[in-house]
Amino acid sequence: MSLSRPLLRRSFVVTLISALLSACSTLPPYQRPTAKIPAQYAGAAPGWAQATPADTAPRGPWWTIFNDPVLNQLEARVDVSNQTVRKAVAQVQQARSMVDYQRAGFFPTITAGAAQDRSRTSQNVEGKSLAGKTVPDYSGGVSASWEPDLFGRVRDTVTGARADADASAADLEAVRLSMSADLAVDYFALRSLDTQKKLLDDSVSAYGAALKLLQQQLKDGAIDASAVAQATTQLEATRTQDTDIDVTRAQMQHAIATLIGEPASTFTLPPNGSAAMPPAIPVGVPSQLLERRPDIAAAERRVASANAQIGVAHAAFFPDLVLSASAGLESTFFAPWLSAPSLFWSLGPQLVGTLFDGGKRTASLHGATAQYDGAVADYRQSVLVAFQQVEDNLSALHSLADEAASQQRATTAADLSLRLTTNRFNAGAVSYLDVVTAQTIALTNQRTADQIAARQLESSVLLLKALGGTWHDQRDGATTPDVAAARTATGPVTTSAAEASTTLATEPAAQPTPKPAGT
Template sequence: MFSLSFSRPMVRRTLAAAIIGTLLSACTTLPPYQRPSAEIPAQYAGTAAGWTQAAPADAAPRGPWWTIFGDPVLNQLEARIDVSNQTVLKAVAQVQQARSMVDYQHAGFVPTVTAGVGVDRTRLSQNVEGKSLAGQTVPDYSAGVAASWEPDLFGRIRDSVAGAKADAQASEADLEGVRLSMSADLAIDYFSLRSLDTQKKLLDDSVKAYAAALNLLQQQLKNGAIDASAVAQATAQLEATRTQDTDIDVTRSQMEHAIATLIGEPASTFTLPPNGSAVAAPIIPVGVPSQLLERRPDIAAAERRVASANARIGVAHAAFYPNLVLSASAGLESTFFAPWLTAPSLFWSLGSQLAGTLFDGGQRKATLHGATAQYDGAVADYRQSVLVAFQQVEDNLSALHALSDEAASQQRATTAADLSLKLTTNRFNAGAVSYLDVVTAQTIALTNERTADQIAARQLESSVLLVKALGGTWGA
């Protein structure tokens, strides 16, 4: 245990240096930050007036948007995204890494303190004149504490902290973007699988009907009521439909495996029972407020990266100014072990250094130009994100409008094809037409039914993509 005493002039100089450092720490080279402007239309094309301009807002709440489809199986699958999806877990780790960088940069505000204990033995050359210990071996016992602190005179540390915070916020927005993307991919794959189940049921029913018709025709051929061409046509139709039915199984398995990967489960252990019931696409209001674009995490991340790039300009500016380093050390040192821990063995030092670079061949200037260029690039990325966001919303609004008309038209075509099949079958039974006409009518009816289901699946997909383009839940 020991105490330190300093002369009053030394104390005054040290306190003065600390006060000056504290006052100068109010200076900053960080350029004032303003969110970049972006050209945003007042409303979407083809929608009602009243849409307002949008800006990124990564703090806006994002709910479980998939519940608007009212499918409990989908809800259970979506709940596993946050827990088991490896892409989401990686994004979570990246957020934690970015937050640790904030702590790392923030540590620059406090002094660095080191401590150590050492024992050395040194032999001095005997052939050196003027040394009282020449030719002798001298031990040295020491223990001490040293501290150094660099006051943030021109905001270099604060700018670094601001940049790290902006990067962390961008990583958090990236995480939200990954969650939104993974949940949207899962919903699209799930609805695609449901569509395949519907088509599978349709093809299974058709195979059964065609097989029954073939058996009837084969009996009629034995009875001599028809010729072999009708049986050949029915056989070709049955086998072609069976081929389509088998192909549905292959595609469904691949879709099921994709869903398993998204929820973090091995494909070999995951199954979804077939469900051929129809799923209705939710009616998304035409007047969806454009404020929901504020929920897009990619726009929020792009804006935060602009702020981070702005902070790096401040760091580059601070390099043109000198650095002040305050240091202090104290400890005990002795050649002999016995008096090592006594007051006469005390040593201490206080010091300060103000140093700056006078010439570096243009390195700092080049760094500043690079930081400015990086900022300009981040602004361009932000504006591009806004443009892409509006494009995606417009694309899916247009797709939903077109698919609505297409579905209505296809329904009329399906109804007409079913009526044509019924009338043609009646005429064949009456002997007015050949079985080729029946096969043709059956093929047309089956094709129209499958097309109607595919349009319904596309409507569901466009609905998911629209919600994704809006950044999440569009409901109140």
């Protein structure tokens, strides 16, 4: 017993010194990489709201800004059923389990076991008392080993794992944002097709009624067959466009089904021809983009992880201290195995360091430093791409607002031209070819107006995605001049081509009968 006390005393001193030295760390001080941030967005014209959201405020369901209940219901299913999101969730859980795995390095490892074996020493070996004898051995014991974190190797590893877990969590938010944005883009594209489908359905009905009227006039000898042929061509060409819309809409519907995690064959979305309006989007200031974008947050966390790996590489240059202890019972015979004389134990520290490794540790340090530099470059590239995406969609929204305004004027003029041409045809002043031409121009302009409105919605969604998700503007109900202009530019057309064609079909019989073409 007197021999064990000095050993225990020395072990205590070693442990105390190790605890004091554990405060040492080779981890370089981490600073967030700098990136060039503009003072304001170049595409943000005066009148855009400058919101000031807190970084910790929840982003919430950004798609509710469009005030579409069906879209809200679909978006709610993305987080639950989308398989890409579920994979990202699993990756976050895996990264967090790795933090726990690395944190276990702070604690000792304790093992226990029991064994029974029989051994025989060769009888031809001299100098051994057990030569030629078979000896049983019963043993059981507990052993413990602990490597104090003298130079922060474990701590740096845990820091890197925690940064990786944070990056995975940011990746999850980026996936959620991307999937929800893809769903919104597909949804509004489908709604735009519904609007165009309704326009083409109305046009087919109106053209069909006009064709019946012309066929009757042909029987009466009031017109020649060319007018009927022109009306038939117009009707069938429009019907072809109408059918082609069904193909594209089905594809959009299938894409939405995949995004919400449902088989395409079991998912249907009823048509809705009502047009949505682009919302007012407060863009904030550029510096806030670094806080809201999950992909930028993930890139920054990976820089922190790479910085921690430099600390791990530095720690490899220092020795490792291992404290180990074991105790148990061992006996040749089973009967006295559990008695006091069968006790054995050992206790002692071990200091191990690498003297020469041919430059392996130096190469690891250089590699960790290069990995850090690459992570910094990725972070800055993510920032540049983020600003580019914001500016792209701001420019697109401004240009589309002007484009929608001019297209509205073109559509109104085309509708007026159609009405006037129809009246002139009914008065016998022009041939039906002029009516067909006016119908084509009016229908094309209306479809173009609908397509511009769809592009405005798509750019709004992409802007929200580029901003990292929207937040509630503190000025409730505020409408910016840009959005107000966009809403005016994409307002409903007063008179459609289909309505103008119906005017032809329902013209009173008292109107003068047009002369056959070519007379």
